[in-house]
Structures are given as structure tokens and as C-alpha cells.
Amino acid sequence: MAETHAHGRGPQASPTLLRNYVGGRFIDGGRPFDIVDPATGRVHAIAHEADKAIVDAAVAAARAAVEGDWGSMTLAKRRALLVAVADRIEQRFDDFLEAEIADTGKPYELAHHLDIPRGAANFRVFADAIANLPTETFEMDTPDGGKALNYALRKPLGVVGVISPWNLPLLLMTWKVAPAMACGNAVIVKPSEETPSTTTLLGEVMSEVGMPDGAFNVINGFGPNSTGEMLTSHPGVRAITFTGETRTGAAIMRSAAPTVKALSFELGGKNPAIVFADADIEAAIGGLSRAVFLNTGQVCLAPERIYVERPVFDQFVAGIKAKAEALKPGLPHEEGVNFGPLISDEHRRKVLGYYQSALDEGATVVTGGGVPKLAGEAAGGFFVEPTIWTGLPHDAKVCREEIFGPCAAIIPFDTEEEAVRMANDTEYGLASSIWTTNLSRAHRVGKVMEVGISWVNCWFLRDLRTPFGGSKMSGVGREGGEHSINFYSEPTNICIKL
Ligand code: NAD
Secondary structure, eight states: OOOOOOOOOSTTSOOEEEOEEETTEEEOOSEEEEEEETTTTEEEEEEEEOOHHHHHHHHHHHHHHHHTTTTTOOHHHHHHHHHHHHHHHHHTHHHHHHHHHHHHOOOHHHIIIIIHHHHHHHHHHHHHHTTTOOOEEEEEEOTTSOEEEEEEEEEEOSEEEEEOOSSSHHHHHHHHHHHHHHTTOEEEEEOOTTOOHHHHHHHHHHHHTTOOTTSEEEOBOOSTTSHHHHHHTOTTOOEEEEESOHHHHHHHHHHHGGGTOEEEEEOOOOEEEEEOTTSOHHHHHHHHHHHHHGGGGOOTTOEEEEEEEGGGHHHHHHHHHHHHHHOOBSOTTSTTOOBOOOSOHHHHHHHHHHHHHHHHTTOEEEEOOSOOOOOGGGGGSOOOOOEEEESOOTTSHHHHSOOOSSEEEEEEESSHHHHHHHHHOSSOOSEEEEEOSOHHHHHHHHHHOOSSEEEESOSSOOOTTSOBOOSGGGEESOBSHHHHHHHHEEEEEEEEEO
16 A cells, blocks of 8 residues: 555645655655745645656556556456546545645636546546447458458557646546556656646555556656656657647657657647637637636637637627636635636746737737736735737737737637638647537538637537547647547457468
């Protein structure tokens, strides 16, 4: 059994120690580094950067699990364990909630309704997905006039490295861990160096439900020249599944190339939304203000470019301005707070740099553009104002580069063709959100958007069985339902001469 950590929170609590979880236990070692609460700027935990010896130990433990108890387990037992993980996350809901809030500073309501429930749901969905996989069979004629029977068995890949980002830490990490484990792989997770707490808690949960040692491992640290790169270049790792920035994906591709690992990448975006004059404008204002500002804009699917048909432009801009100005920034547990900080001071500097760049390129700031004045502990947090620009050309820097902040440029258009052309004029291709009551237009525009997912009259409505991923530089491959199963397992064809 793992040693458990007390997740004592609050201003007086000393920082929580987060150790690496290898072979079913929390181990000492590794260089300590601070984990900062972005809502206050205070250090709330200390993690340990796994060195080469720890990474090697994790790979060896994972390999042993695949070759031992975990690999030989019946499907029924494996599924039962995954359901037990989901149950245990729900039983320890408040521990996960407080850990996620401390790492990200996100509002209590958001983590309560989105991050933690989805963390548990991911395990249930993939425990189900693995239950009814058909076996592919082909009977064939042989040259001697006889028959042969082919059948393909699905096998796990072996050891899978999971590298996750900080914006939805538990949700995005379990979205990869659950299907990888459902397929019988052993996983090694390298969570973001900003948000390792819920991944550490998942290690505790794995021990609590009796997961075989080594089936799930956590190694903390950074990317280049650190734990992340050691994992992505390790010869004992068969696949890397990654969510994060596009340029990080490119770096991982390079370090994984010499050992020809399977790769699944969910990368950055510069997502467009299109609002046609025939749309339900109030619904579009509600839906897209949520899309732009949810999680302080730190959602890969968030639109940062909104194209609005000219007759409804002013109405839309006024509506979204009012929504932005109604948001309440502050500490996660404060009554009525629905707008959190950015993840770090560094990220805030980056976002504020884009706020300046918009001004330099002649933007009209409809609302926001700066740092809110907050009192008390929140004064030390990494907050920015929700921000809307108009008056920018479609090729302005803030319309081309991913900002990952609570901001969007609103640009008018006159024809459907013009809107589609501007929306697709990007190297990214993750998601789009189209608002119209014209059914033919919805189908027509949905089909030509160069993205992995188009929402019509909605945004971020996710059925976990559907394909999810990015086109162009927003990703490689698709996950979700059977798409995940296809990535985390591989068929072996057996041909029997009858
Ligand atoms: P990031 O790329 O900076 O870091 C992600 C993870 O990669 C971290 O764990 C980091 O330590 C690790 N890493 C960094 N360099 C590495 C290297 N050379 N080798 C191995 N590991 C390395 O991303 P982030 O800032 O944590 O997250 C924000 C980004 O993630 C945004 O670009 C956003 O669009 C993207 N994102 C995409 C999706 C999606 O589904 N497409 C979802 C969420 C976030």
C-alpha cells in the first residue's frame, strides 16, 4: 500500500510533499521544486524532479507489471479495477477537488462540476469501451483449394508514457490513462510541473483499490533536459500520448523518433467561432462568452477569433461585453467567484504581452485589457481581466497565435464564403463553433471547417465515445471511444491453415 499524504490546505498549512510513485509505492529522491497556488502566489506543495534512476525504475516497474500480474489479469478483473478507481475518486472527491483548486486556482464550482467528475467518468467510459470489442476474422481461400482462417487479437502496446498539461490536469491526464490501462498497458505519467497534485492522489487511489504494482506510475519534473525528455526518449517506452503545446509536440516527436514510438498528440489551437445573422443571437452570446472565458480562457478548445455577420455585429459585441463585465474574479472558494487566475506569473506576462500587442496593432478594447485590482490574498494571484477586441485585421498577431488567455478578437464578415476562408486561414485545426438556425448552412459549413471537431449552436459538448483530436498543427491521431482503443492496443493477426 502507498503511504498517503495529508492534503492539508489553507494559509497556515505547510506545503504538501508530493513524491514520485513508482512500482506501487511513493519513493524518496529527486530534486525538490515548488508548486505555487496561482490564486495567491503562495507555495502550497513541493514535488520532486525524477532523475534518470527514478525514470529507469518506473520503466522497469511498468515493464514488470505488463509481464506479470497486470498483463495476465482477466478482462473482468481489469474492468472491475478501473471501475473501483472511478468509485474511489468519487469517494475522495473533496481531496481531489481541493488539490486541483490549490494547483490551478480555478473556481470551486468549475472544478466541482467539470474537472473531478470527468476524472472519474473517464475510467467508467473506458471500462465500458473495452468490454465489447469484436475480434476481426476473415476466412480465405488458399492456393491449394483449401481454406485458412485469420483472426486478429488486440494486445496492449506495453509501457505507455503520458505527458499532460496544467489547464485541466486530472481530466486530461485520466482521458489518456484510463484507455491505456483499459487496454492492459502499464502507464507512466509525467504531469505538468505546475499541477502534479491530483496525479499524485491518483497514485494513492491506485494503491487503495489494489492495482498491481507498476501498472500506474507517476514521475514529476520538467520537459526538456528533465524527466519529460527522459521518458519520451526511453527505449523501454512503446508509446507517448501527449497533450500540450504544438512546439512541445514537435520536440517530443524528435526525441521519440530514434526508438520509433507510437504517438498520439492533442496540441494547441487558434479556434474560430462564426456567428451568422440568422443565429439565435442571445444563445450565441451566452455560449461564446462561456467559451472564451471558461477556465480563464485556458481551454485548448476556446475560441480566440469570433467572426460575426455584420448586421448582428454591434448587438453581439455589446452582449459579450456585458457578460465579460459580469464575471467575478477572486479566490476559488469565495462566494460568487466564477473567474480564476492564469496558471503562473510567467503565463500572465505572456498573456499581457498579447494584450499590448493588440493595442500596438490598433485594437479597440471593448472591455478589459489589464490586471484587475483585487484585495487580500488574491492580490498575490496571477489574474488578468477578461478582454474583448474589435477593429483588428484578421491577420493581426493576436488573431494568429494561440494566447491561451481569457480574450478574443471579434471581426465582422459579409458572406459565408468570407467567414469560412478567414476561419480556416490558420496553421491550427482543433475546433470551431458555428452559430446558425439554417440547417443546410450548419451542415455545409461544418463539413468544410478544417478542424477535428465543429460544434453547431454549442461548444464543448463532449460525448466521450466520439473521435477527438486536431487537424493540421493541432494534433496527430484521434482519441475517444474505439479511437482510443485503436491507439492504445495493436492487433496481432493469426492465420491458421485449415
Ligand atoms: P506544454 O507543452 O508547455 O507542456 C505540456 C507537458 O509537456 C508538461 O507536462 C511539460 O512538462 C511537458 N514537456 C514540455 N517540454 C517537453 C519535452 N521537450 N519533452 C517532454 N515533455 C515536455 O503545454 P502546457 O503549457 O502545459 O499546456 C497548454 C497547451 O496545451 C496549449 O497549447 C493548449 O492548447 C494545449 N492543450 C491542448 C489540448 C488538446 O486537446 N488539443 C488540451 C489541453 C491543452
